[in-house]
Amino acid sequence: MLHYSTITDDKGSTLGRLKAARATVAKLVVEDAIYAPIFARLEAEIAAEEERGDPIARARAIVAAQRAMA
Template identity: 65%
Template sequence: MFHSRHKHSERDFTLERLKAARVTVAQLLEEDPIYAPIFIRLENEIAAEEAKGDPLARARAIVATQSAMA
């Protein structure tokens, strides 16, 4: 049981860090469009983290990632 809680809190920590990074990169993007690929990557990483445990959401995250790369 402890292991499950540990995994959950680790996931939450990762998601919080990704969201904080997204805010920082969004601010940079306002100044210079060169940061757009990093912003898109963070958006995709956040979607992937949020989709863990939900197969349909994971599938949508994969499709979104592929669309962003095209």
């Protein structure tokens, strides 16, 4: 089974592709609710991909937030 997280290409990141797909499917859901499960799956995949993000970037954000509070 192919997961979205394994798909990348020169045109963009996995997260970018997932968000583009979500935007397209959102339009379909507005026209016909039958596409809602696909939309929900894309939402879950986006959340998972964001959670997997770069740990160094997350660590930097935490340090920056702590410095701002000090």
